[in-house]
Amino acid sequence: MATKVNIRDVAKAAGVSVTTVSHALSETHSSRVNARTVEHIKAVAGDLGYAPNRLASGLRNQRSQILGLVSDEITTTPFAGSMIQGAQDAASEHGHLLMVVNSGLDNELERQEIRALQQHQVDGVIYARMFNQQVTVPGELQGMPTVVLDATSDNPGLSSVVPDEFGAGESAAELLVSAGHRRIAMINNEDDIPASHGRLEGFRAGLARHGLQLPPEGVVTGHPSTAGGRQAALGLLATPERPTALFCFNDQMAMGAYQAAGHLGLKIPADVSVVGVDNLELIADALWPGLSTMALPHYEMGRWAVLKLLNELENPGASPANEKVPCPLVERGSVAPPKH
Amino acid sequence: MATKVNIRDVAKAAGVSVTTVSHALSETHSSRVNARTVEHIKAVAGDLGYAPNRLASGLRNQRSQILGLVSDEITTTPFAGSMIQGAQDAASEHGHLLMVVNSGLDNELERQEIRALQQHQVDGVIYARMFNQQVTVPGELQGMPTVVLDATSDNPGLSSVVPDEFGAGESAAELLVSAGHRRIAMINNEDDIPASHGRLEGFRAGLARHGLQLPPEGVVTGHPSTAGGRQAALGLLATPERPTALFCFNDQMAMGAYQAAGHLGLKIPADVSVVGVDNLELIADALWPGLSTMALPHYEMGRWAVLKLLNELENPGASPANEKVPCPLVERGSVAPPKH
DNA sequence: TGACGGATGCAAAACGTTTTGCATATAGTG
DNA sequence: CACTATATGCAAAACGTTTTGCATCCGTCA
Numbered sequence: 001m002a003t004k005v006n007i008r009d010v011a012k013a014a015g016v017s018v019t020t021v022s023h024a025l026s027e028t029h030s031s032r033v034n035a036r037t038v039e040h041i042k043a044v045a046g047d048l049g050y051a052p053n054r055l056a057s058g059l060r061n062q063r064s065q066i067l068g069l070v071s072d073e074i075t076t077t078p079f080a081g082s083m084i085q086g087a088q089d090a091a092s093e094h095g096h097l098l099m100v101v102n103s104g105l106d107n108e109l110e111r112q113e114i115r116a117l118q119q120h121q122v123d124g125v126i127y128a129r130m131f132n133q134q135v136t137v138p139g140e141l142q143g144m145p146t147v148v149l150d151a152t153s154d155n156p157g158l159s160s161v162v163p164d165e166f167g168a169g170e171s172a173a174e175l176l177v178s179a180g181h182r183r184i185a186m187i188n189n190e191d192d193i194p195a196s197h198g199r200l201e202g203f204r205a206g207l208a209r210h211g212l213q214l215p216p217e218g219v220v221t222g223h224p225s226t227a228g229g230r231q232a233a234l235g236l237l238a239t240p241e242r243p244t245a246l247f248c249f250n251d252q253m254a255m256g257a258y259q260a261a262g263h264l265g266l267k268i269p270a271d272v273s274v275v276g277v278d279n280l281e282l283i284a285d286a287l288w289p290g291l292s293t294m295a296l297p298h299y300e301m302g303r304w305a306v307l308k309l310l311n312e313l314e315n316p317g318a319s320p321a322n323e324k325v326p327c328p329l330v331e332r333g334s335v336a337p338p339k340h
Numbered sequence: 341m342a343t344k345v346n347i348r349d350v351a352k353a354a355g356v357s358v359t360t361v362s363h364a365l366s367e368t369h370s371s372r373v374n375a376r377t378v379e380h381i382k383a384v385a386g387d388l389g390y391a392p393n394r395l396a397s398g399l400r401n402q403r404s405q406i407l408g409l410v411s412d413e414i415t416t417t418p419f420a421g422s423m424i425q426g427a428q429d430a431a432s433e434h435g436h437l438l439m440v441v442n443s444g445l446d447n448e449l450e451r452q453e454i455r456a457l458q459q460h461q462v463d464g465v466i467y468a469r470m471f472n473q474q475v476t477v478p479g480e481l482q483g484m485p486t487v488v489l490d491a492t493s494d495n496p497g498l499s500s501v502v503p504d505e506f507g508a509g510e511s512a513a514e515l516l517v518s519a520g521h522r523r524i525a526m527i528n529n530e531d532d533i534p535a536s537h538g539r540l541e542g543f544r545a546g547l548a549r550h551g552l553q554l555p556p557e558g559v560v561t562g563h564p565s566t567a568g569g570r571q572a573a574l575g576l577l578a579t580p581e582r583p584t585a586l587f588c589f590n591d592q593m594a595m596g597a598y599q600a601a602g603h604l605g606l607k608i609p610a611d612v613s614v615v616g617v618d619n620l621e622l623i624a625d626a627l628w629p630g631l632s633t634m635a636l637p638h639y640e641m642g643r644w645a646v647l648k649l650l651n652e653l654e655n656p657g658a659s660p661a662n663e664k665v666p667c668p669l670v671e672r673g674s675v676a677p678p679k680h
Numbered sequence: 681t682g683a684c685g686g687a688t689g690c691a692a693a694a695c696g697t698t699t700t701g702c703a704t705a706t707a708g709t710g
Numbered sequence: 711c712a713c714t715a716t717a718t719g720c721a722a723a724a725c726g727t728t729t730t731g732c733a734t735c736c737g738t739c740a
Binding site for chain 4: 006007008018019022023026029052053054055056057058059060061
């Protein structure tokens with residue numbers, strides 16, 4: 001970063017014209033230049049520490065090599081980092097950079113941020129949410145290549161990627177049933193969102209495959225927080241015919257279940273097995289014993305969204321896709337066979 | 341975003357020259373244009389949905405209005421979101437956008453990312469860490485306006501911002517002493533980092549102000565995780581003359597203290613009071629009872645870093661500053677007067 | 681030897697702004 | 711009415727690239 005060196009300096013130093021330098025450094029046009037000359041130019045450019053000005057090349061090419069990432073509440077969830085990292089890794093591998101904006105829940109602010117991205121000529125936008133939900137993509141993004149991340153869109157023209165909530169439920173059922181459990185309950189999120197439906201239905205389907213079914217009293221709902229999980233679990237575990245295993249909507253509710261079990265003098269996993277969803281390191285790894293849980297694939301979803309977006313930029317005709325990414329089981333120590 | 345409308349279209353539609361449009365829309369030069377004309381031009385621009393191309397203006401002005409944010413491990417801590425949000429809010433208020441890159445722990449990758457930022461002509465860089473430490477800013481950033489975030493630099497020319505670790509320790513002491521505690525222990529991080537020294541020394545200073553001092557056996561160290569805190573707390577609380585209050589290096593260690601207390605049949609806060617540092621919502625709010633803790637000011641630090649960077653961009657002569665941001669106490673329910 | 685083809689490199693235009701210097705119109709003064 | 715001062719708007723150049731069309735050079739073949 002001494003004083004900026006531009007392509008003209010390189011040309012002068014290499015004793016050739018600017019055009020030749022540009023051709024030599026371009027992937028596609030380098031054939032137009034003598035191989036020895038190309039090598040020479042590259043050496044000189046390297047020595048001078050030349051790096052092309054992307055403002056200029058973007059202006060000329062109508063391609064900024066920047067992708068926008070618009071998200072909602074980045075501060076409230078620890079998942080944001082993984083999603084951004086996945087997106088950034090994929091972008092970086094393809095020579096792109098990420099501009100991140102988050103709007104909180106303020107629609108007006110969101111519009112402003114999107115306009116700011118457009119002023120910077122972003123090539124496309126990832127429209128992200130911090131939990132799987134249905135969204136309406138703001139009108140400002142009309143006509144701009146867009147991929148929806150951790151949400152589904154009412155616009156069928158847009159690609160989207162979400163976790164395989166159904167599969168997560170299935171896996172949880174599989175894990176608990178194969179450990180020998182028969183009296184199993186689910187502590188679900190009281191909110192009417194795809195994750196609560198998907199996980200419950202997958203769970204039912206997983207049980208059904210083994211000839212089991214979830215009785216009506218086998219599902220209780222609560223606020224998707226530790227307190228909500230605690231309260232629900234207190235109710236479930238205080239009954240004489242208490243379940244031997246709990247499938248919790250998320251790790252926070254599972255933490256509440258731990259607290260309830262502790263309060264009632266029940267040991268995990270000896271007296272009651274617990275499974276969560278999310279794989280929040282901060283919780284799943286911290287609980288004692290560690291919590292077995294289905295990992296939400298935020299990193300992979302971030303990657304997928306960017307790769308799909310870049311693909312659509314290359315092939316403007318490509319048809320949209322709606323991807324579901326599996327949620328792998330992470331086993332720690334919260335599941336054991338039932339006692340008797 | 342129909343078909344891109346540029347300044348020429350606006351000029352044509354408004355019946356004036358391109359220059360006039362540019363002057364009319366510029367803060368500084370709008371005086372050169374008739375006020376009525378300015379109004380007219382702004383109206384036309386609004387109707388057409390004109391938004392200036394920042395690639396072009398950046399190229400012309402040698403100012404991209406983009407700031408780079410280089411961080412280490414964005415995925416491993418939930419603080420990243422707050423830091424980014426703080427930085428982004430401040431940037432956005434001043435018409436700038438943030439390009440976020442994270443390098444993990446790979447130095448080579450970090451260099452690449454920084455070069456990518458430079459190709460995009462970022463006006464300056466925030467060099468961020470996820471926890472307070474001493475860093476050496478990579479040579480690539482030589483000569484580029486840089487502010488260090490949540491770390492201190494060995495380069496005295498760079499501004500930096502960190503949490504007031506010492507103050508956090510003091511506040512914890514103040515809280516516990518004024519609740520009536522006298523036998524207090526600290527569970528510290530075994531790592532040799534500014535946070536562990538700062539919090540311990542501040543804690544000592546806070547106690548000293550009330551004529552108390554921390555005996556050698558009053559400080560135990562461990563891995564800064566739940567397991568580490570649990571282990572340390574088990575040792576401390578099993579002694580007959582057990583402390584009535586624990587100051588924990590962070591919320592994760594405090595969570596371990598909760599587990600240890602529960603294991604030993606001790607109630608929080610009746611039998612033992614606990615204070616943490618971090619204010620990790622996911623933990624502090626989830627514990628039962630809630631954990632009183634000193635909040636790490638990541639949002640504010642992110643803001644400060646960007647504001648300082650923008651200030652240095654305006655006044656290239658400005659002298660560097662090393663800011664310490666206070667860590668406010670967040671009271672929940674984990675502190676009560678000692679029993680007898 | 682003259683013409684031709686291929687290989688190679690150059691000049692110039694364009695991307696969309698901002699700003700300087702200049703020309704014109706309008707108002708103010710003697 | 712002439713002359714100056716001021717207000718106002720325009721043409722052109724520049725920022726750093728990429729790419730098209732053209733010129734030059736060399737070797738080859740008739």
